[in-house]
Amino acid sequence: MEEEFNLKESLEGISTKLISWLDSLILNLPNFLLAILVFVIFVFLAKYIGQLLNKLLGKRVKQDSIRQITVKVSKAIVILIGFFIALGILDLNKVLTSVLAGAGVVGLAIGLALQGTLNNTFSGIILSFLPELQIGDWIETNSYAGEVTEINLRNIVVKQSDNNYVVIPNSKIVEEPFKNFSRTTRSRVMLNCGVGYSSNLEKVKEMTIETISEHFPSRGNEEVEFMFTEFGDSSINFVVRFWADATKNRDLLIARDIAIIEIKKTFDKNGINIPFPIRTIDFSNTLNMKKPD
Structure with a gap:
């Protein structure tokens, strides 16, 4: 009898909890839909801003890598703004604080785990804004020589004179000297x-x-x-x-x-001779080949 009472009490507690969650969902449904709508709007806004920046920078910036990095960073910033605004609409201040704190911890862990990758990324940003190295330049570096066809956040791509491509990590370019014929x-x-x-x-x-x-x-x-x-x-x-x-x-x-x-x-x-490599052999013999008497 007591077991039936406890089971009934547990079921009532679960149903009460589910009902309260359903009520909260219904009450917050407009805010939830609005948050999703705002986030989607910011995603499309980021895409539009990226296209606009790409066109503006395409007329003024010759370096393709600078344009690509600027567009990607701008889009990421706009999407993050939309994400935080959506959390604010849902009145999730505690969640927002937790997300920021968690992002810091996760960012530190990722940074320690991906030191080499991050090094290449920051090196790629440096190379993108470096006037001494641009797409189309002919360079010699790290025992390779060729035309720079791509500069991204991980590596640069060099097309050698034999028509083969070499992918060189950005950190190698930043840390090692390179010779640029096109400057x-x-x-x-x-x-x-x-x-x-x-x-x-x-x-x-x-x-x-x-x-x-x-x-x-x-x-x-x-x-x-x-x-x-x-x-x-x-x-x-x-x-x-x-x-x-x-x-x-x-x-x-x-x-x-x-x-x-x-x-x-x-x-x-004019009769000027460019000689072959030659060797003079002296056949004179100063030794006495006669046998002694």
């Missing part, structure tokens, strides 16, 4: 060569400078520099340094190719 329109090309020991060195120097100057005109205070560097095994070696239009490594290769062809033509025309 300057002119580059100095260095070409090494050698002439035979019987050559007229003054004539070699004059002809080389004249040939290079003809095909690669100097600008401003630029000049063609020629210097003999050493007495080699089979030739007297020199280096010639000149300026050429170059924004990528391929341009330097083309300039060096033209210079080699034209210098060879000039040397052949």
Whole structure:
């Protein structure tokens, strides 16, 4: 009998609780629907603001990565504002406080667990606003060389001259030095060569400078520099340094190719020899091969 009474009392308590919850749901239903409506409006508003910012920045900002990051951050901020306003409509101040406190704890835990990922993310933000590195530039870094095709919050994508893509983490770019060919329109090309020991060195120097100057005109205070560097095994070696239009490594290769062809033509025309590596063998024998008597 007592057990039946306790069961009946428990069922009544459960039903009373369910009824109170239902009453609260009915009373708060307008606020609940309004909160959902506000949040949905802010989601669409974030999308619209993102599109608007993308168009405005597309006309003024050349760097695609800056535009992408700005749009993503702006959309996230608008959605967060809508989320907090929705909680305020539901009169969930305690829940809001708990969410903020929990977000802090969770954020700390995630930050410790994802140090490498966050490092790449912050490095990506730095690279996006770095004028020395932009999409379309030809760079050399971390033993790779190629054209930058993408900069995002995790990595940059480099298209190499062999048409293959290399994905490099942002932190590697920030921490390691990189060479950017596209930041300057002119580059100095260095070409090494050698002439035979019987050559007229003054004539070699004059002809080389004249040939290079003809095909690669100097600008401003630029000049063609020629210097003999050493007495080699089979030739007297020199280096010639000149300026050429170059924004990528391929341009330097083309300039060096033209210079080699034209210098060879000039040397052949004037009888200047570019010797093969040679080795002189002395067959003289100072030993007495006769047997002693």
